[in-house]
Amino acid sequence: MKKSGRFSLTMLAFGYAFLYVPLVLVVVYSFNDSRIATIWGGFSTRWYGELLRNDQVLDAAWLSLRIAATSATLATILGTMAGLALARFGRFRGRTLFSGMITSPMVMPEVITGLSLLLLFVSLQQLTGWPGQRGFSTITIAHTTFSMAYVAVIVRSRLAAMDESLEEAAMDLGGRPLRVVFDITLPLIAPAMTAGWLLAFTLSLDDLVIASFVSGPGSSTLPMYIFSKVKLGVSPDINALATLIIAFVSVGVLAAWLATRRRA
Amino acid sequence: MAANGENPANGRPIEDGFIRIRNVTKCFGDFTAVDDVSLDIGKGELFSILGGSGCGKSTLLRMLAGFEVPTAGSIEIDGQDVTALPPYERPVNMMFQSYALFPHMTVEKNIAYGLVKDGAAKSVIAARVDEMLSLVQLGDFRKRKPAQLSGGQRQRVALARALIKKPKVLLLDEPLAALDKKLREHTQFELTGIQYETGITFVVVTHDQEEAMTLSNRIAVMNKGRFHQVGTPKEVYEFPQSRFVAEFIGTINTFKGRVTAVEEERVVVACEAAGCDLVALGRHLLGVGDEVEIAVRPEKIFVSKEEPPDDGGVRLQGVVDDLGYLGNRSLYRVKLPGGKVVQVSSQNRRRSVTRFLEWQDRVWITWQPLSAVVLVD
Numbered sequence: 001m002k003k004s005g006r007f008s009l010t011m012l013a014f015g016y017a018f019l020y021v022p023l024v025l026v027v028v029y030s031f032n033d034s035r036i037a038t039i040w041g042g043f044s045t046r047w048y049g050e051l052l053r054n055d056q057v058l059d060a061a062w063l064s065l066r067i068a069a070t071s072a073t074l075a076t077i078l079g080t081m082a083g084l085a086l087a088r089f090g091r092f093r094g095r096t097l098f099s100g101m102i103t104s105p106m107v108m109p110e111v112i113t114g115l116s117l118l119l120l121f122v123s124l125q126q127l128t129g130w131p132g133q134r135g136f137s138t139i140t141i142a143h144t145t146f147s148m149a150y151v152a153v154i155v156r157s158r159l160a161a162m163d164e165s166l167e168e169a170a171m172d173l174g175g176r177p178l179r180v181v182f183d184i185t186l187p188l189i190a191p192a193m194t195a196g197w198l199l200a201f202t203l204s205l206d207d208l209v210i211a212s213f214v215s216g217p218g219s220s221t222l223p224m225y226i227f228s229k230v231k232l233g234v235s236p237d238i239n240a241l242a243t244l245i246i247a248f249v250s251v252g253v254l255a256a257w258l259a260t261r262r263r264a
Numbered sequence: 265m266a267a268n269g270e271n272p273a274n275g276r277p278i279e280d281g282f283i284r285i286r287n288v289t290k291c292f293g294d295f296t297a298v299d300d301v302s303l304d305i306g307k308g309e310l311f312s313i314l315g316g317s318g319c320g321k322s323t324l325l326r327m328l329a330g331f332e333v334p335t336a337g338s339i340e341i342d343g344q345d346v347t348a349l350p351p352y353e354r355p356v357n358m359m360f361q362s363y364a365l366f367p368h369m370t371v372e373k374n375i376a377y378g379l380v381k382d383g384a385a386k387s388v389i390a391a392r393v394d395e396m397l398s399l400v401q402l403g404d405f406r407k408r409k410p411a412q413l414s415g416g417q418r419q420r421v422a423l424a425r426a427l428i429k430k431p432k433v434l435l436l437d438e439p440l441a442a443l444d445k446k447l448r449e450h451t452q453f454e455l456t457g458i459q460y461e462t463g464i465t466f467v468v469v470t471h472d473q474e475e476a477m478t479l480s481n482r483i484a485v486m487n488k489g490r491f492h493q494v495g496t497p498k499e500v501y502e503f504p505q506s507r508f509v510a511e512f513i514g515t516i517n518t519f520k521g522r523v524t525a526v527e528e529e530r531v532v533v534a535c536e537a538a539g540c541d542l543v544a545l546g547r548h549l550l551g552v553g554d555e556v557e558i559a560v561r562p563e564k565i566f567v568s569k570e571e572p573p574d575d576g577g578v579r580l581q582g583v584v585d586d587l588g589y590l591g592n593r594s595l596y597r598v599k600l601p602g603g604k605v606v607q608v609s610s611q612n613r614r615r616s617v618t619r620f621l622e623w624q625d626r627v628w629i630t631w632q633p634l635s636a637v638v639l640v641d
Binding site: 163165166168169170171172173174175176179183184187188 | 329330331350351352356357358360361362364366367368377378381382425426429
C-alpha cells in the first residue's frame with residue numbers, strides 16, 4: 001500500500017517535471033546576466049530592458065495581438081452561425097457533408113492549409129488586384145478559416161446538450177425565430193462562444209506555419225520573429241520575451257478560472 | 265372541485281367544436297405518427313389524450329401548438345383555421361414536459377416573456393405578472409432563477425408563463441410526470457382549480473391513466489396514431505369499446521367465447537375457460553356464433569367462502585392461487601378448474617388482523633351480468 005503510494009507520487013513528480021522544467025529554465029535564464037544564453041552569469045533584468053527597446057519585437061507582438069483578436073472575433077461569429085445551422089435547422093440537404101467538411105480544417109496538416117491559402121491569395125491578386133500586399137489581412141483571413149472550425153464544434157456540442165424545447169417555448173410565447181435566437185439561444189451558448197473565442201485567439205497567437213505562408217515582407221508575427229531569431233542562435237532577450245508570454249498566459253488562465261468559479 | 269365525467273366543464277355548458285381537428289395525418293418518412301384523426305373539443309373542457317409512448321399523442325399536441333405541420337387535414341381553433349400558422353401566431357400556449365424554463369431569466373422574467381414579446385405596456389405586464397404569481401402562489405420567489413426552485417415550483421412557473429397571455433387553449437404535455445406521488449395528487453386538484461378559475465380550454469397529453477381519469481372531463485384513448493375511444497372517464501372505464509381500451513385503463517379479466525344466444529338486451533356466451541355460459545349486457549350488434557370476449561373489472565367481482573344464492577348472476581368456483589394485502593383493499597387471484605386465473609379486488613371494510621381468505625381456500629366468485637362488457641375485437 002505504502003509502496004504503491006510512493007510509486008504514484010514519483011510518477012506524478014516526473015510527469016510534472018516533464019511539463020514544467022523547460023518552462024522554469026526559460027524563466028530562470030531570462031534573468032541571466034551573461035550574454036551567452038546557456039551560461040549563468042548572475043542575476044539581472046537587463047534583457048527585459050533591451051526587449052522593450054527592441055522595436056522589431058514590439059511590432060511583431062502588436063501585429064500578433066491584432067491578428068489574434070480580429071480573427072478570433074470573426075471565427076466566433078462564423079463558427080457560431082455554422083454551429084447553429086448544424087444543430088438547429090433540422091435535416092437540411094447535405095447536412096452530413098457540411099458537418100464533415102466543417103471539421104476538416106482541424107485535421108488538415110497546417111502546411112497544406114497554408115499552401116492552399118497562399119495559392120488562393122496569389123490567384124486572387126492576379127484576378128482582382130486584391131490583396132495588393134500580403135500581411136495583416138491575409139493572415140487574419142487564414143487564421144479565421146481554420147479557427148472557425150473549432151468554434152463551430154464547441155458551439156454545436158453546447159447546443160446539442162441544450163434542451164430544444166427552450167427555443168420552442170419562446171416561439172410558443174410569441175417570439176419570432178430571429179428574436180428567439182437573441183433572447184434565448186445566444187445567452188445560453190455565450191459560455192461556449194467565449195471558450196471558442198479564447199481558443200481561436202490562442203491558436204492564432206500560436207500559429208507559425210500558416211502565417212509563414214500567407215505573410216508578406218515586413219509583416220512578421222511574434223512566432224515568426226522568435227523562430228527567425230532562434231535560427232541564428234538563442235539570444236537572452238528571447239528568454240525574457242518567452243517569460244513575459246508565460247506570465248501573460250498564466251494570468252489569463254487564472255482570470256478565466258476565477259470568472260467561471262464565481263459564476264458557478 | 266375535481267372535474268369528472270358527471271360534471272362536464274365544471275357545470276358550464278360545453279360549446280361544441282371550439283377546437284376542430286379534421287382528418288389530420290402526420291407522417292415522418294414512412295412512419296405514420298398520427299393517422300387520419302378527427303376530434304372536436306368544446307370550449308372550457310379539460311380534455312386528455314391518453315396513450316402509451318409512441319402512440320402519436322405528442323405529435324398531435326405539437327400540431328396543435330404549431331411545431332409540426334400536418335401532412336394532411338386541418339385544425340381549427342375558435343373558427344380560425346390554424347393549420348399552417350407558425351407557433352408564435354397561434355392563440356395557443358403550451359406547458360412543456362421539461363417545463364423549458366429559461367435558465368438565464370428570473371421567475372418574473374420567465375413569466376413576463378409572452379407579454380413582452382407581444383409588446384404590452386410595462387404597467388400591464390407588471391400587473392399581469394403579479395396576478396400570475398399570486399395565482400400560482402410564488403410571490404416570494406419572483407427574483408429567483410429556475411435552478412433555485414424545487415420541481416413543484418418550476419412546474420407552477422411553467423404554468424404561470426403559459427397562462428399569462430390568456431390563451432384560447434392551453435396545451436399540457438405530461439404536466440405531472442416529473443413530480444413525486446404526493447405532490448402529483450395535490451397538483452392535480454390545483455390544476456383543475458386553475459382551469460375552473462380561468463375558464464381556459466385545457467388539452468392534456470399523458471400516459472398515466474390515473475392522471476387522465478382525475479383531471480379530465482373527457483378522455484381520448486390513443487394507440488398507433490388513432491383514437492380507440494373518446495368519452496368521459498366513466499364511459500371509458502366502464503364501457504370500453506375495445507380490448508385495447510379495456511386493458512390500457514385499469515386491469516380487467518377477459519373470457520374468450522362464442523355467442524350462443526342473443527336476447528333483447530343480453531347475450532349468452534359459451535366460455536370454455538369459465539366452464540359455463542356467461543351472460544353480459546350486449547351493446548353491439550352480435551349474431552349467434554360470433555367470437556367475442558367477456559370482460560369484467562376485478563372490483564366488480566365478489567368473492568366468498570359460502571355458496572352464494574343464485575340470483576341470475578354468474579357464479580364460478582375456484583381456488584385462491586395468490587393474494588395481496590394493499591391496506592384499503594385486497595387482491596385475490598382465483599384459479600378456475602380449467603386453469604384460468606381471475607383477478608378479484610375487494611374492499612377491506614372491516615378491520616381485522618386475521619385474513620378472511622387463505623391460500624388454497626376453495627371460494628365462489630360472482631358478478632352481475634350488468635357488470636360485464638362484451639368486447640368484439
